[in-house]
Amino acid sequence: MTLLLAPMEGLLDFVLRDVLTRVGGVDRCVSEFIRITGSLLPDKVFLRYVPELLNGSRTLAGVPVRAQLLGSDPVCMAENAARLAALGPEGIDLNFGCPAKVVNRHGGGAALLQEPERIAAVVAAVRRAxxxxxxxxxxxxxxxxxxxxxxxxxxxxxxxxxxxxxxxARTKADGYRPPAYWELIPQVRDAVRIPVVANGEIWTVEDAQRCRAVSGCDALMLGRGAVADPGLARAIRAADAGRAGSDTVQWADLLPQLATFWQLVCDGLEPRQRAGRLKQWLNLLRCRYPEAELAFEHVRTLTDQREITRWIAALQLQAQG
Structure with missing residues (x-):
């Protein structure tokens, strides 16, 4: 079984990739999409999205990161892919799924699903480059x-x-509304000879097991479910090995990773972004951990970095005591 960590714009960036791969269970990550519009991007842009390129295209935990590009012009995509390739990524992924209106309006992301011939041209141009x-x-x-x-x-x-x-396993029109239509994935698998990975609405071990059974895919991509439950990949692996419930990540286990996340946010993001990123993650963690509800309510009104740092340190001490 292969478990991938999904790209999620504005959420699952290099900071969360670092933290979630430290928790373990993930085989490979995909970066947030790098939008290609009409110019050749400088190296610093690729490095901003995928700083792991400076570490052999791996997170600090050693998990490979594949860089994702989004665009619709074959020539421009090829030129940028060639420049990205020179930086040594684990691989290059192409986004034909983004449902954002601003992206689709310019012919990118899911908009290309209306024109298979253009998809083939983009992929072929990148492959040659x-x-x-x-x-x-x-x-x-x-x-x-x-x-x-x-x-x-x-x-x-x-x-x-x-x-x-x-x-x-949803259309652009479906957005992110449940359900995901895993039952349609076998039709895609039957149409191609390459490996197919199932993605969408995998929040629990039971979801993962049903997705595998319905889709016929042994490889799964985890998105919001892994952000809400950082131990999800480990738990899926334990269940797959017949050890269901033996490798769960408790709230106390997660607190050091929360502290690491906050430190990485403070080191790598603009001051105006920092508190919001912590609140964003805590908000999703409430889906899995009752303790995260209290933590979110406490930090919801905080904006001062030093005050948040002191609160996280106190939270760790409380858990240890």
């Missing part, structure tokens, strides 16, 4: 407004040279 040893993969949704072209889109990605395909 980067060294043969570098994996090129793609992420798609089931379609734009409906699922009529999902097989054709998957085949276009394969024919363009993608070596792996992640399927977010």
């Amino acid at each position: 980067v060294p043969a040893h570098l994996p090129v993969s793609a992420k798609m949704r089931l379609g734009f407004n409906d699922t009529r072209l999902m097989r054709e889109c998957a085949q276009a990605m394969q024919d363009g040279g993608a070596a792996e395909l992640v399927v977010h």
Whole structure:
């Protein structure tokens, strides 16, 4: 079984990748998308999104990170992919799933699911532009407004040279509303010869088991579920090995990672972003940990970095005592 950590713009960035891979259970990460519009990006932009490029394209815990590009112009995508490839990423992933209106309005992300031939052109251009040893993969949704072209889109990605395909089992029109339609993924699998990874609405071990059974995929991509429960990947692996419930991450286990997260936020993000990022994660952690509810309510009105740092230190001491 392979477990991947999803790219999530504005949430699952290099900071959370670092922390979640320290907890363990994840085989590979994908970065937030790097938007390619009409210019050749400087190295500093790629490094801002994927600072792991300075560490052999791995998090500090040693988990590989694949860089994701989003764009619709084959030439521009190829030129930027070549520049990115020179920085030594683990691989390059192509985004054909983003549902954001501002992205779709310019023909990027999920908008391309209406034009399989353009998808094939983008993938092929990137595949030709980067060294043969570098994996090129793609992420798609089931379609734009409906699922009529999902097989054709998957085949276009394969024919363009993608070596792996992640399927977010919803259309662009579905957004992020449950459910995810895992039962449609076998149609995508039947249409291609490359490995297919199932993604969408995997919040628990039981979700993961049902997703595997329904989709037929042994590889899963975890998104918000892994952010809300940092031990989810470990718990899925334990259940898969017949040790259900033996490798859970308790709130007390998570507190050192919360402190690490806060330190990384303070070191790597602008002051105006710091408190908000902590609140954002605590808000999702409330789905799994009752203690996170109290923590979120306490920190919700705080903005001073020093006060938050003192609060986190006190929280750790309280847990230890």
